[in-house]
Amino acid sequence: PLYQKAHYLKSAPNLSHCPEDQGYEVAFAGRSNAGKSSALNVICSQKSLARTSKTPGRTQMINYFQLDEQRFLIDLPGYGFAKVNVNVKRVWEAGLSDYIEQRQALKGLVLMMDVRHPLQPLDVMMLDWCNELELPIHVLLTKADKLSRNQANQAWLQLNKHLQDKYPLASAQLFSSLNKQGLEQAWQKLDSWFDY
């Protein structure tokens, strides 16, 4: 019920425009096309919640969705835009690292990775940042429906092994927005971060 209450609050171009740093925030990040918007929509049981984040002008913003007085879901800009120039990338990286580093309200980061192509360079960068800053991270291996059950489990096991070795605060699960595989598990993780 908490997640169904999600509604768009505001968009901020950078940390200084974010709402007051209070309460609980959980941020969603991932490469463009990894399935972040679809996952947010399914998690919040809404058809087009995260479309708000894809409105022109908002794609490079920190988009805030409010759950209740104290709890917020944050849709971070998708990354992996190959054609963007180096300066734009640098500004984006700086903004994101500022946010992860400084935001007290931030309790955890949900990282979307396509189950068929996990651990791309920028995914690893996110894992490294969060690890350094001791921010818990939960990976949704998205589009699990695109693989057989066996293949998907293999991908999950392989990622887990990698995480266990290097990232003690990270966890991972399979997820599909198409058939809602893993939805309960994702809710449980969010509940724990939101202290709900």
Ligand code: GDP
């Ligand atoms: P975003 O750029 O990370 O927000 O990604 P989107 O949520 O817009 O999804 C990118 C594409 O992948 C779209 O064509 C979606 O329909 C598709 N997609 C997203 N999630 C799933 C999923 O769980 N299963 C399948 N089969 N396709 C998905």
